[in-house]
Amino acid sequence: MTAPAPLKQTPLNAIHRAAGARMVDFGGWDMPVNYGSQIEEHHAVRTDAGMFDVSHMQVVDFHGARVREFLTRALANNVAKLKVPGKALYSCLLNEQGTVIDDLIAYYFTEDFFRLVVNAGTAEKDVAWFNALNAQWGTGLTITPRKDFAMIAVQGPKAREKVWAVLANIRKGTEEMKPFNGFLTDDGGMVARTGYTGEDGFEIVVPATSVEALWNQLVAAGVRPCGLGARDTLRLEAGMNLYGQDMDETVNPLDAGLAWTVDLQSDRDFVGKAALKAKPATQQFIGLILQEKGGVLRAHQEVLTPAGKGEITSGTFSPSMQQSIALARIPLGVAPGAIVQVVIRDKQLAAKVVNLPFVRHGKVLAS
Amino acid sequence: MKAPETLKYTATHEWVKTEGDGTVTVGITDHAQEALGDIVFLELPKVGAKGAAGEQIAVIESVKAASDIYFPVAGEVVAINEALTTTPEQVNADAFAAWMFKIKPDNAGDVDKLMSAADYAVSAS
Numbered sequence: 305m306t307a308p309a310p311l312k313q314t315p316l317n318a319i320h321r322a323a324g325a326r327m328v329d330f331g332g333w334d335m336p337v338n339y340g341s342q343i344e345e346h347h348a349v350r351t352d353a354g355m356f357d358v359s360h361m362q363v364v365d366f367h368g369a370r371v372r373e374f375l376t377r378a379l380a381n382n383v384a385k386l387k388v389p390g391k392a393l394y395s396c397l398l399n400e401q402g403t404v405i406d407d408l409i410a411y412y413f414t415e416d417f418f419r420l421v422v423n424a425g426t427a428e429k430d431v432a433w434f435n436a437l438n439a440q441w442g443t444g445l446t447i448t449p450r451k452d453f454a455m456i457a458v459q460g461p462k463a464r465e466k467v468w469a470v471l472a473n474i475r476k477g478t479e480e481m482k483p484f485n486g487f488l489t490d491d492g493g494m495v496a497r498t499g500y501t502g503e504d505g506f507e508i509v510v511p512a513t514s515v516e517a518l519w520n521q522l523v524a525a526g527v528r529p530c531g532l533g534a535r536d537t538l539r540l541e542a543g544m545n546l547y548g549q550d551m552d553e554t555v556n557p558l559d560a561g562l563a564w565t566v567d568l569q570s571d572r573d574f575v576g577k578a579a580l581k582a583k584p585a586t587q588q589f590i591g592l593i594l595q596e597k598g599g600v601l602r603a604h605q606e607v608l609t610p611a612g613k614g615e616i617t618s619g620t621f622s623p624s625m626q627q628s629i630a631l632a633r634i635p636l637g638v639a640p641g642a643i644v645q646v647v648i649r650d651k652q653l654a655a656k657v658v659n660l661p662f663v664r665h666g667k668v669l670a671s
Numbered sequence: 672m673k674a675p676e677t678l679k680y681t682a683t684h685e686w687v688k689t690e691g692d693g694t695v696t697v698g699i700t701d702h703a704q705e706a707l708g709d710i711v712f713l714e715l716p717k718v719g720a721k722g723a724a725g726e727q728i729a730v731i732e733s734v735k736a737a738s739d740i741y742f743p744v745a746g747e748v749v750a751i752n753e754a755l756t757t758t759p760e761q762v763n764a765d766a767f768a769a770w771m772f773k774i775k776p777d778n779a780g781d782v783d784k785l786m787s788a789a790d791y792a793v794s795a796s
Contacts, residue, residue, distance in 0.1 A: 337735070338708060341709055341763075533735060537734060598714070599730070599737065600711060600712055600732045600737065621709075621712070623734070
């Protein structure tokens with residue numbers, strides 16, 4: 305037997321441990337799941353400001369004259385939508401079978417420089433995939449995983465104010481910045497008005513050498529450290545997919561609620577398009593709210609509907625709604641408002657089908 | 672680790688308190704609640720339920736995960752803390768005060784065979 309590989313650490317690892325965080329193995333990374341009550345961390349983001357160490361995520365820089373052409377073919381969403389420098393686009397990265405290698409955000413800065421942010425567990429696979437396409441297509445790009453960067457996501461209705469209190473120099477460049485845009489900073493990093501919680505806020509990319517000071521300053525400014533536990537309940541309430549859980553290389557994005565990110569209308573060709581055209585959606589991705597007591601909705605529980613069986617892909621107890629909620633793939637033809645049955649242990653419990661998201665900007669939208 | 676010396680413990684993180692009336696009171700340890708995180712659901716057995724040591728008796732769920740609770744010794748459930756099912760977060764607040772059920776053991780001597788606080792501390796670490 306070989307010993308398991310040691311867990312990777314972000315530059316903030318010692319800070320998390322000193323703060324008493326409960327640490328877990330998250331896709332090979334030693335990450336904080338909470339610093340105390342995960343529910344209190346969740347509420348801090350919905351009502352004030354919280355922050356997450358997301359340094360395990362990978363910034364990948366793409367330089368070269370043909371970068372737009374390359375991403376036009378490589379990504380399922382269309383980078384033609386990126387016309388103004390700084391604009392960001394959420395996209396799936398598909399293989400030729402039309403299933404999901406990863407989901408990511410692409411930022412356009414100049415015609416020879418785009419920046420992508422990809423998931424931690426998939427980063428090496430993604431970079432290898434991009435390098436292979438770059439070689440195959442002869443696009444001559446320089447593709448650089450920025451191992452020298454760290455990233456903090458500051459989220460909540462008061463997140464931006466509290467960031468500006470610490471980083472006064474970026475206020476001018478980011479005050480008028482619309483959601484889903486990024487701003488390049490002097491140190492090569494970035495401040496983007498993006499997140500994974502359904503709240504306003506910034507994702508801040510900084511050199512790894514300065515992330516500890518930034519974290520401490522944000523704590524002093526009243527931003528509450530939050531772990532991956534709260535990150536999961538927040539993104540689930542916001543109806544956002546988690547790669548590896550709600551979709552992966554066995555799943556077609558059209559079945560995972562991501563049809564809105566896949567451009568099948570234009571003439572543009574992209575990796576996976578032919579497969580998607582040949583295999584239309586067979587399932588729909590919806591929200592569920594548990595209607596009775598008896599447990600908590602969890603991934604892999606079976607969903608029984610009049611149109612056939614489905615499956616929960618992510619489930620939890622929603623701190624904002626005080627009810628159990630889930631994301632699920634169920635057969636087409638079950639309308640919002642329908643009551644379905646979820647199998648929890650030895651019981652079948654009623655759950656209501658709802659449109660996503662459950663919660664956005666502090667308000668419950670689904671009931 | 673918080674583990675009162677007056678209680679007995681199981682490897683599956685139940686605490687067991689011997690009462691004067693021939694019954695034992697059962698809950699889960701502080702270590703267990705901390706590992707589970709915010710607790711949001713508790714399903715207790717019915718009074719009269721019988722089981723062997725190690726048999727599943729109750730279910731507890733946190734935001735993170737579901738976990739089973741087991742009979743620490745063979746016996747019959749003689750009381751449950753129904754109020755705790757509506758305020759399961761009390762288990763996080765004080766795990767040793769948040770009792771879940773009382774059992775009348777089939778053999779009173781079985782309780783003595785459970786772990787001491789010191790043994791539990793080693794077992795759980």
